[in-house]
Amino acid sequence: REAGKTTEVVFRQLAAMLPHISDWSKVVLAYEPVWAIGTGKTATPEQAQEVHLAIRGWLEQNVNNEVAASTRILYGGSVTADNCKALAQCPDIDGSLVGGASLKKDFIQICNANQ
Numbered sequence: 001r002e003a004g005k006t007t008e009v010v011f012r013q014l015a016a017m018l019p020h021i022s023d024w025s026k027v028v029l030a031y032e033p034v035w036a037i038g039t040g041k042t043a044t045p046e047q048a049q050e051v052h053l054a055i056r057g058w059l060e061q062n063v064n065n066e067v068a069a070s071t072r073i074l075y076g077g078s079v080t081a082d083n084c085k086a087l088a089q090c091p092d093i094d095g096s097l098v099g100g101a102s103l104k105k106d107f108i109q110i111c112n113a114n115q
Helices: 006-020 045-062 065-070 084-088 107-111
Strands: 028-031 072-075
Touching (some): 045 084
Parallel strands (some): 028 072
16 A cells, blocks of 8 residues: 555456456455455555445446446455444445454444444
């Protein structure tokens, strides 16, 4: 992120999988910033939304509008009971890929973030 290469890396990863997908209705994407893996750090909701929107734009340009609109894109960067509601309010974040927080008592708050 600090080097300004987030979308470059994400788009390269998306391009690598594109020829291997024949049925987009069975695809769920998850975005997790590499700097968030195992660190307890998370992107702000605004940062996460920015990348999710860019992913939708890439899908629109490289697949089609329907796939861009219907593909579920999850955020997986240290989702917790404290940040789940703000992340869930982002229009292009369709859910959470929860790691260690799924082992905690307040996991139910994450499950109910959209309610």
